[in-house]
Amino acid sequence: MGGSALLVRDLSAGYGPVRALRHVSLEVPEGTVVTVLGGNGAGKSTLLRAVCRTLSFHGGAVTGGTVTLGGRPLDRLPPDRVVAAGVSQVPEGRRVFSRMTVADNLRAGALGGAGGRVGRARALRRVHELFPVLADRAGQRAGLLSGGEQQMLAVGRALMGAPEVLLLDEPSLGLAPLMAARIADTVREINEQGTSVLLVEQNAALALRLASRAYVLEVGEVTLSGPADELAASDEVRRRYLGVVDEDAASDGAATPDGLPSLSRWKG
Template identity: 85%
Template sequence: MGGSALLVRDLSVGYGPVRALRHVSLEVPEQAVVTVLGANGAGKSTLLRAISRTLSFHGGAVTGGTIGLGGRPLDRLPPDRVVAAGVCQVPEGRRVFARMTVADNLRAGALGAPGGREARARALRRVHDLFPVLAERAQQRAGLLSGGEQQMLAVGRALMAAPKVLLLDEPSLGLAPLVADRIAATVREINEQGTSVLLVEQNAALALRLASHAYVLEVGEVTLSGPADELAASDEVRRRYLGVVDEDAAADASQARTTHPTLTRWEA
Protein backbone atom coordinates (compact mmCIF):
# COMPACT_ATOMS: atom_id res chain seq x y z
CA MET A 1 0.00 0.00 0.00
CA GLY A 2 2.88 2.36 -0.64
CA GLY A 3 5.53 3.75 1.68
CA SER A 4 4.86 4.34 5.34
CA ALA A 5 3.43 7.76 6.16
CA LEU A 6 2.56 7.27 9.84
CA LEU A 7 3.94 4.48 12.00
CA VAL A 8 2.84 3.68 15.55
CA ARG A 9 4.77 0.96 17.34
CA ASP A 10 4.08 -0.70 20.69
CA LEU A 11 2.24 2.38 22.02
CA SER A 12 1.04 2.38 25.63
CA VAL A 13 -0.89 5.23 27.25
CA GLY A 14 -2.12 5.85 30.78
CA TYR A 15 -4.40 8.27 32.59
CA GLY A 16 -2.78 8.20 36.01
CA PRO A 17 -2.93 4.56 37.19
CA VAL A 18 -5.40 3.59 34.44
CA ARG A 19 -3.86 1.96 31.37
CA ALA A 20 -5.82 3.11 28.31
CA LEU A 21 -3.70 1.64 25.48
CA ARG A 22 -1.48 -1.44 25.65
CA HIS A 23 1.22 -2.06 23.06
CA VAL A 24 -0.78 -0.75 20.12
CA SER A 25 0.86 -0.85 16.69
CA LEU A 26 -0.55 0.38 13.40
CA GLU A 27 0.53 1.84 10.09
CA VAL A 28 -1.05 4.47 7.85
CA PRO A 29 0.61 4.19 4.43
CA GLU A 30 1.00 7.18 2.17
CA GLN A 31 -2.23 8.27 0.44
CA ALA A 32 -4.30 5.62 2.26
CA VAL A 33 -7.39 5.67 4.44
CA VAL A 34 -7.05 3.52 7.55
CA THR A 35 -9.85 3.12 10.08
CA VAL A 36 -9.92 2.17 13.74
CA LEU A 37 -13.09 0.51 15.00
CA GLY A 38 -14.15 -0.22 18.54
CA ALA A 39 -16.79 0.33 21.19
CA ASN A 40 -16.97 3.38 23.45
CA GLY A 41 -14.03 3.34 25.86
CA ALA A 42 -11.89 1.12 23.65
CA GLY A 43 -9.18 3.79 23.38
CA LYS A 44 -9.81 5.18 19.90
CA SER A 45 -9.77 8.88 20.80
CA THR A 46 -6.83 8.28 23.14
CA LEU A 47 -4.89 6.86 20.20
CA LEU A 48 -5.48 9.99 18.11
CA ARG A 49 -4.56 12.26 21.03
CA ALA A 50 -1.32 10.35 21.52
CA ILE A 51 -0.42 10.82 17.86
CA SER A 52 -1.28 14.54 17.87
CA ARG A 53 0.51 15.01 21.22
CA THR A 54 -2.58 16.48 22.92
CA LEU A 55 -2.90 13.79 25.60
CA SER A 56 -1.60 16.06 28.37
CA PHE A 57 -4.62 18.36 27.89
CA HIS A 58 -6.79 15.40 28.93
CA GLY A 59 -4.65 14.18 31.82
CA GLY A 60 -2.99 11.35 29.88
CA ALA A 61 0.58 10.44 29.04
CA VAL A 62 2.44 8.07 26.72
CA THR A 63 4.18 5.42 28.83
CA GLY A 64 5.85 3.45 26.05
CA GLY A 65 6.26 2.98 22.32
CA THR A 66 7.09 5.23 19.39
CA ILE A 67 5.25 7.38 16.83
CA GLY A 68 6.88 8.52 13.60
CA LEU A 69 5.94 10.27 10.38
CA GLY A 70 8.02 9.46 7.31
CA GLY A 71 10.81 8.22 9.54
CA ARG A 72 10.79 11.34 11.73
CA PRO A 73 9.98 10.80 15.44
CA LEU A 74 6.98 12.74 16.73
CA ASP A 75 7.20 11.47 20.31
CA ARG A 76 8.77 14.51 21.94
CA LEU A 77 7.33 17.28 19.78
CA PRO A 78 4.79 19.77 21.19
CA PRO A 79 1.38 19.75 19.47
CA ASP A 80 2.10 22.79 17.27
CA ARG A 81 5.26 21.16 15.92
CA VAL A 82 3.32 17.97 15.17
CA VAL A 83 0.98 20.08 13.02
CA ALA A 84 3.97 21.71 11.32
CA ALA A 85 5.41 18.23 10.70
CA GLY A 86 2.26 17.27 8.81
CA VAL A 87 -0.23 15.66 11.23
CA CYS A 88 -3.48 17.43 12.11
CA GLN A 89 -6.45 16.20 14.16
CA VAL A 90 -10.14 16.98 13.85
CA PRO A 91 -11.45 16.19 17.36
CA GLU A 92 -14.77 14.58 18.17
CA GLY A 93 -17.66 16.99 18.57
CA ARG A 94 -16.54 19.51 15.91
CA ARG A 95 -15.08 22.01 18.42
CA VAL A 96 -15.22 25.12 16.23
CA PHE A 97 -14.59 28.58 17.69
CA ALA A 98 -18.27 29.46 17.97
CA ARG A 99 -17.92 33.24 18.43
CA MET A 100 -15.42 33.65 15.61
CA THR A 101 -16.41 33.92 11.97
CA VAL A 102 -15.99 31.06 9.55
CA ALA A 103 -13.13 32.95 7.88
CA ASP A 104 -11.35 33.50 11.19
CA ASN A 105 -11.73 29.83 12.11
CA LEU A 106 -10.00 28.91 8.86
CA ARG A 107 -7.26 31.49 9.44
CA ALA A 108 -6.68 29.94 12.87
CA GLY A 109 -6.13 26.58 11.22
CA ALA A 110 -3.23 28.02 9.21
CA LEU A 111 -1.35 29.35 12.26
CA GLY A 112 2.02 27.63 12.51
CA ALA A 113 1.55 25.81 9.21
CA PRO A 114 4.55 25.67 6.86
CA GLY A 115 4.66 28.02 3.88
CA GLY A 116 3.79 31.66 3.46
CA ARG A 117 0.86 33.68 2.16
CA GLU A 118 0.73 31.83 -1.14
CA ALA A 119 0.51 28.45 0.63
CA ARG A 120 -2.32 29.73 2.85
CA ALA A 121 -4.20 31.07 -0.17
CA ARG A 122 -3.79 27.70 -1.90
CA ALA A 123 -5.09 25.86 1.17
CA LEU A 124 -8.08 28.21 1.41
CA ARG A 125 -8.98 27.60 -2.23
CA ARG A 126 -8.86 23.87 -1.58
CA VAL A 127 -11.17 24.20 1.43
CA HIS A 128 -13.64 26.36 -0.50
CA ASP A 129 -13.62 23.88 -3.38
CA LEU A 130 -14.40 21.04 -0.99
CA PHE A 131 -16.95 23.02 1.04
CA PRO A 132 -18.46 25.86 -1.02
CA VAL A 133 -20.83 26.72 1.86
CA LEU A 134 -17.83 27.91 3.90
CA ALA A 135 -17.05 30.50 1.24
CA GLU A 136 -20.68 31.62 1.15
CA ARG A 137 -20.79 32.03 4.94
CA ALA A 138 -17.28 33.36 5.50
CA GLN A 139 -18.43 36.28 7.67
CA GLN A 140 -21.00 34.32 9.67
CA ARG A 141 -20.28 33.25 13.23
CA ALA A 142 -19.35 29.58 13.37
CA GLY A 143 -21.77 28.92 16.22
CA LEU A 144 -24.70 29.76 13.93
CA LEU A 145 -23.85 27.04 11.41
CA SER A 146 -25.74 23.76 11.31
CA GLY A 147 -24.11 20.66 12.79
CA GLY A 148 -23.07 19.41 9.37
CA GLU A 149 -21.64 22.80 8.40
CA GLN A 150 -19.70 22.96 11.65
CA GLN A 151 -18.19 19.57 10.88
CA MET A 152 -17.21 20.84 7.43
CA LEU A 153 -15.60 23.86 9.10
CA ALA A 154 -13.70 21.66 11.56
CA VAL A 155 -12.33 19.55 8.71
CA GLY A 156 -11.59 22.64 6.62
CA ARG A 157 -9.74 24.28 9.51
CA ALA A 158 -7.48 21.22 9.79
CA LEU A 159 -6.86 21.23 6.04
CA MET A 160 -5.62 24.83 6.26
CA ALA A 161 -2.43 23.37 7.77
CA ALA A 162 -1.91 21.28 4.59
CA PRO A 163 -1.44 18.03 6.56
CA LYS A 164 0.15 14.91 5.18
CA VAL A 165 -1.98 12.85 7.58
CA LEU A 166 -5.45 13.88 8.74
CA LEU A 167 -6.75 12.38 12.00
CA LEU A 168 -10.56 12.27 12.05
CA ASP A 169 -12.38 11.47 15.29
CA GLU A 170 -16.03 10.44 14.73
CA PRO A 171 -16.75 12.84 11.82
CA SER A 172 -20.29 11.49 11.30
CA LEU A 173 -21.30 11.62 14.97
CA GLY A 174 -24.70 13.25 15.48
CA LEU A 175 -25.21 14.03 11.80
CA ALA A 176 -28.19 13.11 9.63
CA PRO A 177 -27.45 10.20 7.26
CA LEU A 178 -27.38 12.40 4.15
CA VAL A 179 -24.95 14.84 5.80
CA ALA A 180 -22.79 11.94 7.03
CA ASP A 181 -22.65 10.60 3.47
CA ARG A 182 -21.54 14.05 2.27
CA ILE A 183 -18.76 14.12 4.85
CA ALA A 184 -17.73 10.60 3.81
CA ALA A 185 -17.57 11.61 0.15
CA THR A 186 -15.40 14.57 1.12
CA VAL A 187 -13.05 12.31 3.10
CA ARG A 188 -12.65 10.17 0.00
CA GLU A 189 -11.95 13.28 -2.10
CA ILE A 190 -9.40 14.58 0.42
CA ASN A 191 -7.63 11.24 0.25
CA GLU A 192 -7.68 11.20 -3.55
CA GLN A 193 -5.95 14.59 -3.46
CA GLY A 194 -3.01 12.94 -1.67
CA THR A 195 -3.73 13.27 2.07
CA SER A 196 -3.56 10.13 4.20
CA VAL A 197 -6.42 9.68 6.66
CA LEU A 198 -6.62 7.87 9.99
CA LEU A 199 -10.34 7.56 10.68
CA VAL A 200 -11.96 6.75 14.02
CA GLU A 201 -15.63 6.10 13.39
CA GLN A 202 -18.42 4.26 15.20
CA ASN A 203 -20.34 3.93 11.93
CA ALA A 204 -18.40 0.81 11.02
CA ALA A 205 -20.17 0.25 7.69
CA LEU A 206 -19.25 3.75 6.50
CA ALA A 207 -15.68 3.46 7.80
CA LEU A 208 -15.04 0.11 6.13
CA ARG A 209 -16.33 1.46 2.81
CA LEU A 210 -13.85 4.33 2.97
CA ALA A 211 -10.79 2.49 4.26
CA SER A 212 -8.29 0.18 2.65
CA HIS A 213 -7.13 -1.22 6.00
CA ALA A 214 -8.79 -1.52 9.40
CA TYR A 215 -7.88 -2.15 13.02
CA VAL A 216 -10.21 -3.17 15.84
CA LEU A 217 -9.47 -1.87 19.34
CA GLU A 218 -10.88 -3.63 22.39
CA VAL A 219 -10.09 -2.37 25.89
CA GLY A 220 -6.95 -0.62 24.67
CA GLU A 221 -5.52 -3.47 22.58
CA VAL A 222 -5.59 -4.30 18.86
CA THR A 223 -7.51 -7.56 18.56
CA LEU A 224 -8.10 -7.64 14.80
CA SER A 225 -6.48 -6.01 11.79
CA GLY A 226 -6.39 -6.51 8.06
CA PRO A 227 -7.72 -5.27 4.72
CA ALA A 228 -11.01 -3.44 5.25
CA ASP A 229 -12.95 -5.63 2.81
CA GLU A 230 -11.80 -8.76 4.64
CA LEU A 231 -12.86 -7.38 8.02
CA ALA A 232 -16.19 -6.31 6.53
CA ALA A 233 -16.73 -9.95 5.50
CA SER A 234 -15.66 -11.31 8.90
CA ASP A 235 -18.53 -12.92 10.85
CA GLU A 236 -17.22 -11.46 14.11
CA VAL A 237 -16.98 -7.93 12.75
CA ARG A 238 -20.37 -8.21 11.03
CA ARG A 239 -21.99 -9.40 14.27
CA ARG A 240 -20.31 -6.93 16.64
CA TYR A 241 -20.00 -3.78 14.54
CA LEU A 242 -22.33 -4.05 11.54
CA GLY A 243 -25.41 -5.39 13.32
CA VAL A 244 -25.58 -8.51 11.15
CA VAL A 245 -27.00 -11.50 13.04
CA ASP A 246 -26.19 -15.04 12.03
CA GLU A 247 -29.37 -16.43 10.42
CA ASP A 248 -29.06 -19.90 11.97
CA ALA A 249 -28.60 -18.39 15.44
CA ALA A 250 -31.60 -16.13 14.89
CA ALA A 251 -33.73 -19.09 13.81
CA ASP A 252 -32.64 -21.10 16.87
CA ALA A 253 -33.53 -18.19 19.15
CA SER A 254 -36.95 -17.82 17.52
CA GLN A 255 -37.63 -21.55 17.91
CA ALA A 256 -36.56 -21.41 21.55
CA ARG A 257 -39.01 -18.59 22.23
CA THR A 258 -41.79 -20.66 20.63
CA THR A 259 -40.93 -23.84 22.53
CA HIS A 260 -40.29 -22.09 25.84
CA PRO A 261 -42.46 -18.96 25.95
CA THR A 262 -41.41 -16.23 28.34
CA LEU A 263 -43.61 -15.88 31.45
CA THR A 264 -45.40 -12.55 31.51
CA ARG A 265 -45.99 -12.54 35.29
CA TRP A 266 -45.14 -14.40 38.46
CA GLU A 267 -47.74 -16.76 39.82
CA ALA A 268 -48.09 -17.63 43.48
Protein backbone atom coordinates in the same frame (compact mmCIF):
# COMPACT_ATOMS: atom_id res chain seq x y z
CA MET B 1 1.40 4.51 -2.04
CA GLY B 2 5.02 3.72 -1.43
CA GLY B 3 6.44 4.60 1.96
CA SER B 4 4.81 4.58 5.34
CA ALA B 5 3.13 7.90 6.04
CA LEU B 6 2.40 7.21 9.71
CA LEU B 7 3.79 4.42 11.89
CA VAL B 8 2.70 3.73 15.48
CA ARG B 9 4.66 1.11 17.39
CA ASP B 10 3.92 -0.35 20.84
CA LEU B 11 2.09 2.79 21.95
CA SER B 12 0.90 2.75 25.56
CA ALA B 13 -0.94 5.58 27.33
CA GLY B 14 -3.15 6.21 30.31
CA TYR B 15 -4.89 8.62 32.62
CA GLY B 16 -3.22 8.35 36.02
CA PRO B 17 -3.53 4.71 37.12
CA VAL B 18 -5.93 3.88 34.26
CA ARG B 19 -4.26 2.28 31.24
CA ALA B 20 -6.10 3.36 28.10
CA LEU B 21 -3.75 1.97 25.42
CA ARG B 22 -1.61 -1.16 25.67
CA HIS B 23 1.16 -1.68 23.11
CA VAL B 24 -0.89 -0.48 20.14
CA SER B 25 0.77 -0.75 16.74
CA LEU B 26 -0.69 0.36 13.43
CA GLU B 27 0.40 1.72 10.08
CA VAL B 28 -1.16 4.25 7.70
CA PRO B 29 0.57 3.71 4.35
CA GLU B 30 1.02 6.80 2.24
CA GLY B 31 -2.09 7.77 0.27
CA THR B 32 -4.51 5.44 2.08
CA VAL B 33 -7.50 5.61 4.40
CA VAL B 34 -7.11 3.45 7.51
CA THR B 35 -9.91 3.11 10.05
CA VAL B 36 -9.97 2.21 13.73
CA LEU B 37 -13.16 0.61 15.02
CA GLY B 38 -14.24 -0.05 18.57
CA GLY B 39 -16.91 0.63 21.15
CA ASN B 40 -17.06 3.43 23.68
CA GLY B 41 -14.05 3.37 25.97
CA ALA B 42 -11.96 1.26 23.61
CA GLY B 43 -9.24 3.91 23.43
CA LYS B 44 -9.87 5.31 19.95
CA SER B 45 -9.82 9.01 20.86
CA THR B 46 -6.88 8.43 23.20
CA LEU B 47 -4.98 6.93 20.28
CA LEU B 48 -5.49 10.03 18.12
CA ARG B 49 -4.61 12.37 20.98
CA ALA B 50 -1.45 10.40 21.64
CA VAL B 51 -0.43 10.60 17.98
CA CYS B 52 -0.95 14.37 17.76
CA ARG B 53 0.53 15.00 21.24
CA THR B 54 -2.57 16.57 22.79
CA LEU B 55 -3.20 13.82 25.34
CA SER B 56 -1.78 15.88 28.20
CA PHE B 57 -4.51 18.49 27.66
CA HIS B 58 -7.00 15.77 28.64
CA GLY B 59 -5.13 14.64 31.74
CA GLY B 60 -3.39 11.71 30.07
CA ALA B 61 0.17 10.75 29.21
CA VAL B 62 1.99 8.48 26.79
CA THR B 63 3.94 5.88 28.75
CA GLY B 64 5.68 3.98 25.96
CA GLY B 65 6.06 3.41 22.25
CA THR B 66 6.93 5.52 19.23
CA VAL B 67 5.13 7.51 16.54
CA THR B 68 6.87 8.43 13.28
CA LEU B 69 5.82 10.19 10.09
CA GLY B 70 7.92 9.29 7.06
CA GLY B 71 10.63 8.07 9.43
CA ARG B 72 10.64 11.32 11.45
CA PRO B 73 9.85 10.88 15.16
CA LEU B 74 6.80 12.78 16.42
CA ASP B 75 6.59 11.44 19.96
CA ARG B 76 8.77 14.14 21.54
CA LEU B 77 7.35 17.13 19.67
CA PRO B 78 4.88 19.68 21.10
CA PRO B 79 1.45 19.68 19.38
CA ASP B 80 2.15 22.72 17.17
CA ARG B 81 5.28 21.07 15.80
CA VAL B 82 3.33 17.90 15.04
CA VAL B 83 1.00 20.04 12.90
CA ALA B 84 4.01 21.63 11.21
CA ALA B 85 5.43 18.14 10.60
CA GLY B 86 2.28 17.17 8.69
CA VAL B 87 -0.35 15.73 11.05
CA SER B 88 -3.65 17.53 11.78
CA GLN B 89 -6.61 16.31 13.83
CA VAL B 90 -10.34 16.92 13.62
CA PRO B 91 -11.51 16.26 17.19
CA GLU B 92 -14.70 14.51 18.19
CA GLY B 93 -17.56 16.96 18.60
CA ARG B 94 -16.12 19.41 16.03
CA ARG B 95 -14.87 21.95 18.65
CA VAL B 96 -15.04 24.99 16.38
CA PHE B 97 -14.41 28.43 17.87
CA SER B 98 -18.06 29.37 18.07
CA ARG B 99 -17.64 33.12 18.67
CA MET B 100 -15.15 33.52 15.85
CA THR B 101 -16.14 33.85 12.22
CA VAL B 102 -15.79 31.01 9.76
CA ALA B 103 -12.89 32.86 8.11
CA ASP B 104 -11.10 33.33 11.43
CA ASN B 105 -11.54 29.65 12.31
CA LEU B 106 -9.82 28.77 9.05
CA ARG B 107 -7.04 31.28 9.68
CA ALA B 108 -6.50 29.68 13.09
CA GLY B 109 -6.07 26.31 11.41
CA ALA B 110 -3.26 27.69 9.27
CA LEU B 111 -1.20 28.98 12.22
CA GLY B 112 0.78 25.79 12.75
CA GLY B 113 1.18 24.86 9.12
CA ALA B 114 4.11 25.35 6.79
CA GLY B 115 4.20 27.06 3.42
CA GLY B 116 3.85 30.73 4.27
CA ARG B 117 1.35 33.07 2.64
CA VAL B 118 1.32 31.16 -0.65
CA GLY B 119 0.68 27.88 1.15
CA ARG B 120 -2.15 29.38 3.20
CA ALA B 121 -3.81 30.80 0.08
CA ARG B 122 -3.53 27.41 -1.65
CA ALA B 123 -4.99 25.64 1.38
CA LEU B 124 -7.89 28.09 1.58
CA ARG B 125 -8.73 27.55 -2.09
CA ARG B 126 -8.75 23.81 -1.48
CA VAL B 127 -11.07 24.16 1.53
CA HIS B 128 -13.48 26.41 -0.39
CA GLU B 129 -13.53 23.96 -3.31
CA LEU B 130 -14.35 21.10 -0.94
CA PHE B 131 -16.86 23.13 1.10
CA PRO B 132 -18.28 26.06 -0.92
CA VAL B 133 -20.65 26.88 1.95
CA LEU B 134 -17.65 27.98 4.04
CA ALA B 135 -16.83 30.64 1.46
CA ASP B 136 -20.44 31.77 1.47
CA ARG B 137 -20.49 31.98 5.29
CA ALA B 138 -17.00 33.42 5.74
CA GLY B 139 -18.19 36.37 7.83
CA GLN B 140 -20.69 34.40 9.95
CA ARG B 141 -19.98 33.24 13.49
CA ALA B 142 -19.16 29.56 13.55
CA GLY B 143 -21.59 28.90 16.40
CA LEU B 144 -24.50 29.83 14.12
CA LEU B 145 -23.70 27.10 11.59
CA SER B 146 -25.64 23.85 11.48
CA GLY B 147 -24.04 20.71 12.89
CA GLY B 148 -23.07 19.50 9.44
CA GLU B 149 -21.62 22.87 8.50
CA GLN B 150 -19.62 22.95 11.73
CA GLN B 151 -18.19 19.54 10.86
CA MET B 152 -17.20 20.90 7.45
CA LEU B 153 -15.53 23.84 9.18
CA ALA B 154 -13.66 21.54 11.57
CA VAL B 155 -12.36 19.47 8.65
CA GLY B 156 -11.54 22.60 6.68
CA ARG B 157 -9.68 24.11 9.64
CA ALA B 158 -7.51 20.97 9.92
CA LEU B 159 -6.80 21.06 6.18
CA MET B 160 -5.52 24.62 6.44
CA GLY B 161 -2.31 23.17 7.87
CA ALA B 162 -1.82 21.21 4.60
CA PRO B 163 -1.35 17.90 6.45
CA GLU B 164 0.15 14.77 5.02
CA VAL B 165 -2.04 12.78 7.41
CA LEU B 166 -5.49 13.85 8.60
CA LEU B 167 -6.80 12.33 11.85
CA LEU B 168 -10.62 12.23 11.97
CA ASP B 169 -12.39 11.46 15.25
CA GLU B 170 -16.03 10.39 14.75
CA PRO B 171 -16.80 12.75 11.83
CA SER B 172 -20.34 11.37 11.35
CA LEU B 173 -21.30 11.62 15.05
CA GLY B 174 -24.62 13.38 15.55
CA LEU B 175 -25.17 14.05 11.85
CA ALA B 176 -28.20 13.15 9.76
CA PRO B 177 -27.55 10.24 7.38
CA LEU B 178 -27.49 12.49 4.32
CA MET B 179 -24.92 14.81 5.88
CA ALA B 180 -22.87 11.87 7.14
CA ALA B 181 -22.77 10.51 3.60
CA ARG B 182 -21.66 13.90 2.32
CA ILE B 183 -18.84 14.03 4.86
CA ALA B 184 -17.83 10.51 3.81
CA ASP B 185 -17.68 11.59 0.16
CA THR B 186 -15.47 14.50 1.20
CA VAL B 187 -13.13 12.20 3.11
CA ARG B 188 -12.80 10.09 -0.02
CA GLU B 189 -12.07 13.20 -2.10
CA ILE B 190 -9.49 14.47 0.40
CA ASN B 191 -7.74 11.12 0.18
CA GLU B 192 -7.85 11.12 -3.62
CA GLN B 193 -6.09 14.50 -3.52
CA GLY B 194 -3.16 12.82 -1.76
CA THR B 195 -3.82 13.19 1.97
CA SER B 196 -3.62 10.03 4.06
CA VAL B 197 -6.46 9.59 6.56
CA LEU B 198 -6.63 7.84 9.93
CA LEU B 199 -10.35 7.55 10.64
CA VAL B 200 -11.91 6.75 14.01
CA GLU B 201 -15.59 5.98 13.49
CA GLN B 202 -18.36 4.13 15.31
CA ASN B 203 -20.32 3.83 12.05
CA ALA B 204 -18.42 0.72 11.05
CA ALA B 205 -20.24 0.19 7.76
CA LEU B 206 -19.33 3.69 6.58
CA ALA B 207 -15.75 3.42 7.82
CA LEU B 208 -15.11 0.04 6.18
CA ARG B 209 -16.42 1.37 2.85
CA LEU B 210 -13.94 4.24 2.98
CA ALA B 211 -10.87 2.41 4.26
CA SER B 212 -8.40 0.04 2.66
CA ARG B 213 -7.27 -1.33 6.02
CA ALA B 214 -8.91 -1.54 9.44
CA TYR B 215 -7.97 -2.13 13.06
CA VAL B 216 -10.28 -3.05 15.92
CA LEU B 217 -9.52 -1.72 19.40
CA GLU B 218 -10.89 -3.54 22.43
CA VAL B 219 -10.10 -2.13 25.87
CA GLY B 220 -6.99 -0.38 24.60
CA GLU B 221 -5.56 -3.27 22.58
CA VAL B 222 -5.62 -4.12 18.87
CA THR B 223 -7.55 -7.37 18.66
CA LEU B 224 -8.22 -7.54 14.92
CA SER B 225 -6.52 -6.02 11.90
CA GLY B 226 -6.51 -6.62 8.19
CA PRO B 227 -7.82 -5.40 4.84
CA ALA B 228 -11.08 -3.52 5.34
CA ASP B 229 -13.02 -5.72 2.94
CA GLU B 230 -11.92 -8.85 4.84
CA LEU B 231 -13.02 -7.38 8.16
CA ALA B 232 -16.33 -6.32 6.62
CA ALA B 233 -16.88 -9.95 5.55
CA SER B 234 -15.87 -11.37 8.92
CA ASP B 235 -18.70 -12.87 10.98
CA GLU B 236 -17.03 -11.53 14.09
CA VAL B 237 -17.01 -7.93 12.85
CA ARG B 238 -20.47 -8.25 11.31
CA ARG B 239 -21.95 -9.39 14.62
CA ARG B 240 -20.19 -6.84 16.79
CA TYR B 241 -20.11 -3.75 14.60
CA LEU B 242 -22.40 -4.14 11.61
CA GLY B 243 -25.45 -5.55 13.36
CA VAL B 244 -25.61 -8.57 11.03
CA VAL B 245 -26.66 -11.89 12.56
CA ASP B 246 -27.32 -15.10 10.67
CA GLU B 247 -28.16 -18.56 12.01
CA ASP B 248 -24.57 -19.79 11.95
CA ALA B 249 -23.29 -16.59 13.60
CA ALA B 250 -25.97 -16.80 16.27
CA SER B 251 -25.11 -20.38 17.09
CA ASP B 252 -21.41 -19.49 17.25
CA GLY B 253 -22.17 -16.66 19.66
CA ALA B 254 -24.37 -18.85 21.82
CA ALA B 255 -21.52 -21.30 22.21
CA THR B 256 -19.54 -18.88 24.40
CA PRO B 257 -20.40 -18.36 28.07
CA ASP B 258 -21.27 -14.67 27.75
CA GLY B 259 -23.09 -15.00 24.44
CA LEU B 260 -20.35 -13.15 22.55
CA PRO B 261 -17.59 -14.61 20.39
CA SER B 262 -14.08 -14.40 21.75
CA LEU B 263 -11.71 -12.24 19.75
CA SER B 264 -8.45 -13.66 18.52
CA ARG B 265 -5.64 -11.63 17.03
CA TRP B 266 -5.69 -11.42 13.28
CA LYS B 267 -2.55 -10.29 11.52
CA GLY B 268 -3.39 -9.42 7.97
